[in-house]
Amino acid sequence: MLKKVLIANRGEIALRIVRALHDLGMESVAIYSEADSLSRHVRYADEAYCVGPAEASESYLNVARILEIAAASGADAIHPGYGFLAENADFAEACEEAGLTFIGPSPSSIRLLGNKNAARSLAESVGVPVVPGSGPLESFDAAPKLALEIGYPIAIKATAGGGGRGIRFVDREEDLSRALSLAAREAKNAFGDGTLYLEAQMEDVRHIEVQIIGDNFGNVIPLGERECSIQRRHQKIIEETPSMVVGPRLRRTLNRAAVRVARAAGYRSAGTVEFLLDEEGRYYFLEVNARLQVEHPVTEMTTGVDLVRDQLLIGGGSPLSYDEGDLSPRGWAIECRIVAEDPANNFLPSVGRVVFSREPAGPGVRVESCLHDGLEVTPYYDSLLAKVTAWGADREDARARMIRALHEFQVVGVATNIPYLLEILELRDFIDGQLDTGFLDKHKIVGETEEQEQIYRDAAAIAAILTFAGGNSSVTSSPREKESRRASAWRQKAMGRWPKSI
């Protein structure tokens, strides 16, 4: 059993981990960059240490400093969250060398699965079909022939990439060579390794992934699938479980395939095996995310499992406390990612100060958020502000609750993608579950209805007029003044005021 865990992350996931630690009675150690000193993950933690300047490379990626804080605070483990150091095998190794438990897979599993070519081979070796593609390109000369064999359109991927990063698409042979040069330079810059491989760019496919969890005793169990086909530029923005197209037989097949790959990688802790699913129901291994995922709450809402809690217990040496047969998922869960990007302005990241925010709540709604009034959204980190998960007895209930929740969600000061999410949730094809990874390219997201827009515009005008006329206390007044004034007016008129319009 761990006693004190350092969280090498920030934002909503750091807060999520603080909460799991408190639920387990473990102490939490937060780290924060100089840009994050007011963050909620800092305030909710038991201890908090400044890890460095705002730039991630000098703070949340500063391995030496993080290990120093871990030692000084007396932490016995480090949870990396997702992003930053979560899939960095060297970091996991450095933790172990420093006598700290790394909450995640072993360094060798991370290293193996971090090489996307090696992961593909691993999947093939245990009989799991992979997306058609090449091995690592040793030179670009062989590429045109390999590409023709696979068939255009084709995706150029970085062996060290993953999670949708470092991908280029090529439709025609004449674009291949230039794209390869650019991709190699990008991969070298981004991942320190310019090795590339080719993969078929599959169209009309769904992104289906399987959550798995394993312990140190050889137990690996699947927790069912998530459908994450709603992606914008290869970034998931809406995820759900179960998938409308995965029946019991396919679920069993995918679950078994995921467990075979995980076992072959000697996997422990929480992880995700990603697949593409075509219209004929054929599935293709894509990659393994050797970490917790942003969309983990949908699985938690339907299964009742707490994946972060289980990661911490497994990290402390406990065996998994449940088996696949103990799980009986219930209902449907949908997650939306709330990001500081402006859909009305080509999704430009919006930086600035959140002057007011209010999160949704109530039955069936769960929010993971780092928002607070006064939050400065900076350009240093990614744009994820919050995640909303809605649970319902069926998909339509979950969708209705999500729409209600997003209408309750208010963020003033920076633009968010909430209106964009609301529009997606109302699209006929979304309602029908007609999803694929090209969904957002195929569907024009129209603006708000003119009617709603006009109501809002009029309300803004009226509020402005009343504000400009503000000195007049009978126009804007505190409730207390109002109350006494009203009470007497009420009694005068016996039955009270009655607006003309009704």
Next chain:
Amino acid sequence: MLKKVLIANRGEIALRIVRALHDLGMESVAIYSEADSLSRHVRYADEAYCVGPAEASESYLNVARILEIAAASGADAIHPGYGFLAENADFAEACEEAGLTFIGPSPSSIRLLGNKNAARSLAESVGVPVVPGSGPLESFDAAPKLALEIGYPIAIKATAGGGGRGIRFVDREEDLSRALSLAAREAKNAFGDGTLYLEAQMEDVRHIEVQIIGDNFGNVIPLGERECSIQRRHQKIIEETPSMVVGPRLRRTLNRAAVRVARAAGYRSAGTVEFLLDEEGRYYFLEVNARLQVEHPVTEMTTGVDLVRDQLLIGGGSPLSYDEGDLSPRGWAIECRIVAEDPANNFLPSVGRVVFSREPAGPGVRVESCLHDGLEVTPYYDSLLAKVTAWGADREDARARMIRALHEFQVVGVATNIPYLLEILELRDFIDGQLDTGFLDKHKIVGETEEQEQIYRDAAAIAAILTFAGGNSSVTSSPREKESRRASAWRQKAMGRWPKSI
């Protein structure tokens, strides 16, 4: 299917109902007294009408005015929430006469069950044991003899009472006659009916109740028990489901007893059948609450059912969409009621302005709340500010999450019972589930530990010193100034500041 529903209530339950309406795509009409114009239930609703002055009798109990608003707004139904008009058969009847659906049982069921003597007879008639007691007292002359037969200590109850109101306890025969006179006057004042009856005051018993729901087609199903033994002056403050002492066999027995009583009363909509359970496992019918209950979320968290949603669907003429066999409750749920009462000051109601509040969130935590910054807590209504429900895989998980959630909950400006709740949750007997209705009388709730108190006191002193020294910008500074100052200091010292204490 209903289209538009007026909510004849306020506070967190009104907001709960607004949310259920939005989840179902129905329109919501809020009413508010002049004291409540800024309330969240007003702001979240689609329409809102001022119903009258602050006094409940002129606003939330003003039947004529409420029906007028319902007609004017075009509502087709009224949801009464709990309290106020929820168990008022005349109101339910007036709704029906006005062509409005009353979301709740029929007027005749409400009337029958509202007479606590009639309800006792009904239970007996279907073979459900009742708490030993008398029928309605026709004169006080017979009371001493009846009391002796039942045995002291004895409770004097009002036939028209219920929900813990209007009860007097008598230990000795010599106190009986004076207590009867006072009780009769109180009952007459409070309920308009001075009829009394006697009941054994059972000690070392648990309060166990069964949630039921019925439709207009004769279906009545039980949703399992709730344990509500933690009561302060007969008001529940902590509720949970399941109960540690209710096994499958007893659950079946209680479920069946509850359904028999409900059927005999021609019950529809959500309701609760209350029992006392003694140490030998014998159960005794207490009364039926013919309405939604404050503690309904614990049942929702374990069963996945949305009771308010189902009330609305049943009110719209739909049959129940599930059967008893479809329910498979999962895990454990505990609810705490957050009230504006000051435990450090003999639980005096605390009125005033909430200058800052922050509600807990995260995995397994659900909050129903009417809190907002700027809320004026007035003495006009009851003191319930919010309800926190924590779900966990087992009781201990739920309890740990509740403790975490209550520590996250901040209310500045009015005192609440949060510290009191936290202390109860940490008591050995609570942890062991050694509960009975006298729990809070038997357990001394000690204050916070001196150690914690000293840490807080020192922190307050330090904050004050830094505030008094405030002109000095290096003592209190905005994060932006701080950041640049820090960054340079950091670079100067190469490895950054390092506090001496670690």
Next chain:
Amino acid sequence: METESDGAMAQKHLIEIDGVPINAELEVQQDGDSRVRLAPDMDWQTVELLHIRAGLHVVMVDNVPIELYIERNASSIEVTIGSRKYQIRSGLTRLTDRGSTKSSNMVDGLAIVRASMTGAVLEIRVGLGEQVEAGEVLVVVESMKMNNELRAPVAGVVKRIVEGLDSQLEEGEEVVAILPTETPQESS
């Protein structure tokens, strides 16, 4: 940072927290960090006060973050931590007489029972001129649907009493006046 003074100047702060005086020192280091010790014989603690938004702050004490809410009044500040509230004054103010509020309940030889909150009179249990015992319930006031019993602080005779059921009481308003039968003492 290893030496205690390090050339930085310390400010002396005499404050009073809930009436208890504290002799503290504040030192601003050359690197901008601040240190506080709350008594001459206590350890220095590295501290920082961060402003989040109106009222809401975090104080960091040796890397332990404590969220608090600060309200300034005319003569003092009020710090709320969780559900605890502290009144803090600055400077050489004297302890106020803590008995004063209590003794003001004796007026002209009568023990005055006041409403402890706003509410309505639900029940009047004694009459004018009646003899009451110390601790006996005199009047029941309803506020927020809860009944609150006002009890006699001393044994004595009821000299004045509020009239009319359901009448509204303001906080601090006189409800009953009792002429003590013996020399009044501070009841516990």
Next chain:
Amino acid sequence: METESDGAMAQKHLIEIDGVPINAELEVQQDGDSRVRLAPDMDWQTVELLHIRAGLHVVMVDNVPIELYIERNASSIEVTIGSRKYQIRSGLTRLTDRGSTKSSNMVDGLAIVRASMTGAVLEIRVGLGEQVEAGEVLVVVESMKMNNELRAPVAGVVKRIVEGLDSQLEEGEEVVAILPTETPQESS
């Protein structure tokens, strides 16, 4: 309340919302209720503005509550409803030239491409003196882990371009200057 004027005096309000002028009237009734009509030919609506806390308000329009956030600037106010934001000016201000921001991107005959946000230069796709087509990607800027492509507004020759990968850009900073090959037109 049944008649339209009822003796109450109406105030005229000429406001501008996102540049669109509105001729509104505000009338305060004798019973204290206020009514607004947003154009002479529109219906009167009963309105009320309630202050909740700094910035946060509810406007009630014929019993429909709409929550909004009001921020005052020097010359205008900004109203946020949900995720929509409105800029509103009071008085007889003229419409500003809506093309001005756009045309200011032409300086000394060069089309200037500016950084639309703070970020770092990730990729420079063209060189000084190169011919580019309208719509071609010139530079890729990374901000918040997202790549944003800056494209040529017109066809022409690159006359100036930002130097150095990873260099930091401020919002509005010049990144590329292009000499158009033909008479520049407002590109869509």
